[in-house]
Amino acid sequence: MIPVSCGEIADAVRGELVGVEPTAVVDGAVVIDSRAAGPGGLFVALPGERVDGHDFVGTATAAGVTVSLTTRPIEGSPCIVVDDDAQRALGDLARFVIGKLPELTVIALTGSSGKTSTKDLIGQLISPYGETVVPEGSFNNEIGHPLTALRATASTKYLIAEMGVRSLGDITYLTGITPPRVGLVLNVGTSHIGKLGSQDNIALAKGEMIEAVAPGGTAIVNADDHRVAAMRSRTAQKVLTFGEAPEAEVRATDVKIDGEGRPAFTLQIGDFGAPVQLQFIGEHYVSNALAAAAVATAIGLTPEQISDGLNVAVPVSAARMQLTERPDGVTIINDAFNANPESTRAALKSLAAIGRSRGARTWAVLGEMLELGDTSADEHDAIGRLAVRLDVNRLLVVGAGAKPIHLGASLEGSWGNESAFVETIPEALELLRDELRAGDVVLVKSSKAAKLRSLADALVEDAQ
Structure with missing residues (x-):
């Protein structure tokens, strides 16, 4: 995290300083697990299903954190105490820090399936061209997302933000923390339909991503998914399409699957065409790769850089094919x-x-x-x-x-x-x-x- 004083943090989260000076600086990692706490960092005491983070504030203090974010004072530990919800405060802190990084390009994505694999692909495509923060695993909710955002520093060029949906308003909240310059919707399936009720409601929720794209940014939609393609009407910003449909601007043709289940295709971006052989198992990775290619196009990579990157990208996250x-x-x-x-x-x-x-x-x-x-x-x-x-x-x-x-x-x-x-x-x-x-x-x-x-x-x- 960029260096921030405890006074600034207290103002951002509407908290009270207890046992710590406003000039004390947090310049280490922000963590919710006291075992990961270290010098100069900040420990956020969250309630869990089996344990309460407040029970581990002393451990974090002993590990050298500058301060802990809590909902009550902890004797012997420097704290910033909020009066309601430490999770809300974590989001407020991330919003404040991202606001201090105006040159940062936020790339946000959502979808019913393929989010984490696509996030990994995007990271491999763009990280050679600037310092990039990529979410660990599937950090895509109200806790994981701000923790990822708080890893950004003054030298970070790109922040990739994976965002999950369980109810209407989730994406609006998460994009409020990290307003996207590039917003991507992969697909609308049936994941979480038990909570949202219908695919149309899922589309309504995921389309909040397109509405959140910052002025001058790019919204990226899947031309092969009619519910996603219809989201282009929800933004006044530039829209870029991907898919196998003839009208897609970033397109795959001649898709084939080799004997190990790995897809190969010709990547078409404008007049450019090049062969791509993916190192991933499953035809569905074609769509993920095209989505990643569209993101790379939106931030200015050349088609040659994109095709070269796709050919050497490898699986990163475990337990995904x-x-x-x-x-x-x-x-x-x-x-x-x-x-x-x-x-x-x-x-x-x-x-x-x-x-x-x-x-x-x-x-x-x-x-x-x-x-x-x-x-x-x-x-x-x-x-x-x-x-x-x-x-x-x-x-x-x-x-x-x-x-x-x-x-x-x-x-x-x-x-x-x-x-x-x-x-x-x-x-x-x-x-x-x-x-x-x-x-x-x-x-x-x-x-x-x-x-x-x-x-x-x-x-x-x-x-x-």
Whole structure:
């Protein structure tokens, strides 16, 4: 973070200085985990599900932080005390700091799926051309977003901001902290439809990104998604389109998938055309790559720089179509960071393509997709039916919430032991350990809360 005095911070967050001078300076990291606290930093005491950050203020003080942001005084520790909500104050602080960096270019993105992978791609494309802050993991909510923003310094040229949506107004709040010079909407799917009620409401919420683009900035929309393409009417700023549609300004043609499920295409930007071979598994990465290319175009990179960057970009975040070849010949594809119907369909198609190319037996190990509301049973049923239509050899469904996947596969024509259902992760692991053989390709996919990532990790560790 740029150096800021405690007096300035107190003014920005509407707090009271307790045990600290207004001239004391914060010039270290802003953290919410006392284990990460260090000299010159600021510790934000947030309440958690199991612990209260205020219990660790003393630990942060001992680690050398200049001050802690709290909602009550802590004896023996310098504090800035706010009277309501430390999370709100964290956002206020980030807004204040970003306001002191007028030369910073904020690139913000949202979408129902692909946000984190696209964020990683954008970071790899633009970081060679200026110091860039990229969110860690999936830091895209009211806590992760301001923490990312507070990593910006006077030498930072680009700040990438991934933004999630759970309700109307979320994007408006987050973009209020970091007003975007470039605002990107990837797609409108069914993720969080249980909270927002319909895809039209999801589009309404995600379109807040387009409305937030700063004067003189660029709004980027997906020409292949009609709900996203319609968002161009929600801004007076320049609009740039991407996709495979003929009218898209940043476009892919001649899309092909190689034997390892990796897409290749010709990148078209104006009169420029160049071949791109992605190092990512899944045809859906074409759209992510085009979105990243559109962002790079908006900030002034040349088409040659963009195509060169896409060709060498590699997966960064774990558990997103992460492929591991075990020494015993079994391939594990860990895509269990999160799941929704769109991303699960894409993952199944990639699994089928790899299986066909290798002549391998394929396994889809699937858990529940959360926050689908009244559509949940139908969406899970449809995934089971798709697995059968794609000729996935074995389907293993884990957890009661995902059982309609197994039922859908059975109704679609799965027979024998092609589809199986188990209640728990240990049961699934036992079955897989008994039945996997050399050459098998195993996809593991679920929403984060279903915890199938631990299953994928265990399958990888088995061979070590």
